[in-house]
Amino acid sequence: MSELLNQSVTELKGVGIKMAENLEKLGIEKVQDLLFHLPLRYQDRTRVYPIASTQHAQEVLIVGKVEHSEIIFKHRRMMTVTLSDGSGYITLRFFHFSNAQQKGFSRGAQISCFGEVRIGTHSREMVHPEYKIIKTDEPLQLSEKLTPIYPTTKGLQQRSLLRLVGEALKQLAKLDDLIPSNIIQQYKLSELTDALLTLHQPSSEISANDLLERSHPAQQRLVFEELLAHHLSLRKLREQQKQVAGIALKTSGKYSAKLIKSLPFKLTNAQDRVIAEINQDLQQASPMNRLVQGDVGSGKTLVAAAAALNAIEAGYQVAIMAPTEILSEQHFKSFSEWLKPLKLKVTLLSGKQKAAEKRDALENIALGLTQLAIGTHALFQNDVHFKNLGLIIIDEQHRFGVHQRLALREKGKQAEFYPHQLIMTATPIPRTLAMTTYADMDYSVIDELPPGRTPVKTVVISNTRRAEIVERINHVCVDGAQVYWVCTLIEESEALQCQNAEETWELLKEALPELTIGLIHGRMKPDEKEAIMTDFKASNINLLVATTVIEVGVDVPNASLMIIENAERLGLAQLHQLRGRVGRGSKASSCVLMYQNPLSQNARKRLEALRNSNDGFEIAQIDLEIRGPGEVFGTRQTGELQFKIANLLEDQELLPQVQQAAQQIITESPNSIEPLIDRWIKHAEDYAAV
Ligand code: ADP
Ligand code: MG
Numbered sequence: 001m002s003e004l005l006n007q008s009v010t011e012l013k014g015v016g017i018k019m020a021e022n023l024e025k026l027g028i029e030k031v032q033d034l035l036f037h038l039p040l041r042y043q044d045r046t047r048v049y050p051i052a053s054t055q056h057a058q059e060v061l062i063v064g065k066v067e068h069s070e071i072i073f074k075h076r077r078m079m080t081v082t083l084s085d086g087s088g089y090i091t092l093r094f095f096h097f098s099n100a101q102q103k104g105f106s107r108g109a110q111i112s113c114f115g116e117v118r119i120g121t122h123s124r125e126m127v128h129p130e131y132k133i134i135k136t137d138e139p140l141q142l143s144e145k146l147t148p149i150y151p152t153t154k155g156l157q158q159r160s161l162l163r164l165v166g167e168a169l170k171q172l173a174k175l176d177d178l179i180p181s182n183i184i185q186q187y188k189l190s191e192l193t194d195a196l197l198t199l200h201q202p203s204s205e206i207s208a209n210d211l212l213e214r215s216h217p218a219q220q221r222l223v224f225e226e227l228l229a230h231h232l233s234l235r236k237l238r239e240q241q242k243q244v245a246g247i248a249l250k251t252s253g254k255y256s257a258k259l260i261k262s263l264p265f266k267l268t269n270a271q272d273r274v275i276a277e278i279n280q281d282l283q284q285a286s287p288m289n290r291l292v293q294g295d296v297g298s299g300k301t302l303v304a305a306a307a308a309l310n311a312i313e314a315g316y317q318v319a320i321m322a323p324t325e326i327l328s329e330q331h332f333k334s335f336s337e338w339l340k341p342l343k344l345k346v347t348l349l350s351g352k353q354k355a356a357e358k359r360d361a362l363e364n365i366a367l368g369l370t371q372l373a374i375g376t377h378a379l380f381q382n383d384v385h386f387k388n389l390g391l392i393i394i395d396e397q398h399r400f401g402v403h404q405r406l407a408l409r410e411k412g413k414q415a416e417f418y419p420h421q422l423i424m425t426a427t428p429i430p431r432t433l434a435m436t437t438y439a440d441m442d443y444s445v446i447d448e449l450p451p452g453r454t455p456v457k458t459v460v461i462s463n464t465r466r467a468e469i470v471e472r473i474n475h476v477c478v479d480g481a482q483v484y485w486v487c488t489l490i491e492e493s494e495a496l497q498c499q500n501a502e503e504t505w506e507l508l509k510e511a512l513p514e515l516t517i518g519l520i521h522g523r524m525k526p527d528e529k530e531a532i533m534t535d536f537k538a539s540n541i542n543l544l545v546a547t548t549v550i551e552v553g554v555d556v557p558n559a560s561l562m563i564i565e566n567a568e569r570l571g572l573a574q575l576h577q578l579r580g581r582v583g584r585g586s587k588a589s590s591c592v593l594m595y596q597n598p599l600s601q602n603a604r605k606r607l608e609a610l611r612n613s614n615d616g617f618e619i620a621q622i623d624l625e626i627r628g629p630g631e632v633f634g635t636r637q638t639g640e641l642q643f644k645i646a647n648l649l650e651d652q653e654l655l656p657q658v659q660q661a662a663q664q665i666i667t668e669s670p671n672s673i674e675p676l677i678d679r680w681i682k683h684a685e686d687y688a689a690v
Pocket of ligand 2: 301395553
């Protein structure tokens with residue numbers, strides 16, 4: 001490899017400290033990094049467009065004669081210049097201009113202009129285009145290549161980037177292709193150097209649009225390589241995590257067997273399988289790092305319980321972290337019941353506990369008097385010390401990024417030993433995406449619902465039919481079933497949400513005087529919330545009015561009707577989670593998505609998707625299409641997994657091949673792994689080093 005490619009960008013002419021700092025913000029440190037700093041889009045200055053053929057919002061080069069120019073006052077002072085090229089007219093508009101500029105636009109002067117065309121009601125125009133006056137004896141200079149536009153940062157001009165990339169391209173022939181040639185042949189990948197040259201300096205035969213659609217073989221090659229680098233980096237992270245010391249939890253499984261025997265039902269095959277997969281991990285002397293995915297209602301809690309009991313039987317403590325207070329309280333109740341016959345102690349740690357209660361809880365945890373601690377993120381605050389933590393279970397937290405998980409694991413570290421980690425999520429991750437974005441973890445799926453469930457019937461109706469729905473609640477409750485009414489508000493303010501729920505509660509109490517109607521929201525005290533949930537579980541409450549605090553995990557199998565007010569305000573994943581609160585028993589259940597007109601296009605799509613499917617995987621796929629992976633998976637894509645050219649959604653179909661190729665590289669050419677990661681991912685070592 002060339003010396004220069006491996007050296008700092010400061011070796012290039014004109015790169016001083018300031019510029020080097022700016023380049024570093026873009027992840028460019030070595031000269032080689034410039035080659036992998038790929039354009040966002042392209043401008044076409046290779047041809048002149050007839051004015052009349054230009055379209056709105058198109059960026060084009062035009063050439064015309066000045067017909068007229070003047071200074072006018074329309075809201076503010078501006079100069080307008082009318083050009084014509086025989087095919088049509090266009091007006092150039094300038095808000096800042098000098099006298100000299102004004103003089104240049106003399107009638108009859110030939111001007112070439114590059115900018116974005118706007119087509120208004122009366123005419124075409126360009127605001128502040130780049131322009132040049134063409135002297136009569138000088139031919140028009142056209143670019144031979146499309147002009148790349150690079151991602152940049154404040155204080156760094158396109159011109160500088162263009163020049164520096166040009167310098168780096170001079171070394172292109174010396175760049176090694178790190179993908180072994182058999183893989184290149186097998187997947188019909190373009191040459192690396194050709195691909196880079198094409199993307200940095202596309203010839204005029206390539207249309208800027210083809211490049212925009214990312215279908216060019218040059219792009220496909222680099223997309224493949226980038227996905228490969230990411231995949232390899234996660235695989236490496238996973239290997240490194242396996243290198244650290246864990247605690248082999250050897251058990252006979254007698255505690256979990258006892259619990260399972262005491263249940264009124266049999267575990268599903270999927271539950272059995274996943275429990276076995278987890279046990280396998282727990283017995284290893286390297287820490288487990290496993291993601292369990294199971295759609296709402298698939299019975300993840302029992303899988304967590306079986307894992308917890310095995311760790312406890314081996315003599316270690318377990319921590320279960322839930323995303324909400326309500327869910328951690330519910331887990332506290334179920335686990336207390338399950339662990340009581342085994343004479344084991346469960347402790348709840350809540351952010352809102354009284355000082356004395358909290359002190360007790362902390363003491364129990366620190367002295368090892370409790371075997372199982374349950375709580376929200378309060379569990380991992382600084383004042384919490386475990387005596388011997390063997391397993392961390394994180395419920396419903398798929399948005400946990402690599403960093404957060406590693407930090408949590410660090411918290412449970414004792415001497416050189418790390419605890420095992422299990423993450424449970426209902427958010428279905430399309431298989432192909434899981435293989436890439438979660439390649440640092442092992443992955444189990446509970447792909448089966450307990451028998452006897454009837455799918456939830458979903459209806460979408462306007463809130464003008466509220467009275468009918470209220471009537472329906474009455475029927476359902478008379479039959480002995482229970483109902484949720486979920487209030488949503490677009491305001492971020494929790495106070496407003498709670499107030500809105502209170503008002504709805506009052507209205508429903510008036511409309512349905514025979515029913516017992518409860519209210520639950522985030523501003524109530526923990527013991528108030530607990531009391532309401534206990535009453536609802538015991539069927540002492542017919543109808544529960546709630547904010548979205550009940551979104552995840554809440555389990556009351558006798559509830560068979562859910563009404564979501566202003567459902568159009570929520571995202572698909574959230575709606576699917578909420579709907580998952582019903583249909584958990586054997587009763588036929590329904591979900592009413594009530595909306596307020598007018599419905600936006602996207603909102604209509606979401607509600608329809610939900611009406612047409614109960615399958616979390618299908619819904620996740622649609623959600624991905626509507627919102628994109630960054631939104632759906634949180635920081636994993638937006639922060640830690642940032643791509644230069646790949647797009648997880650659009651390039652999904654490449655992922656199985658990428659995974660295969662990664663496996664080949666791992667076994668056949670492991671020496672390529674490190675340089676490939678280094679080439680594409682800056683600071684991968686940061687999250688690998690934790
Ligand atoms: P989730 O996967 O959404 O966390 P839960 O663990 O809360 O689901 O389980 C949903 C409901 O199904 C609970 O009431 C639970 O008791 C019940 N359940 C779990 N496993 C089974 C099973 N194998 N057969 C019947 N019911 C089950
Ligand atoms: Mg759950």
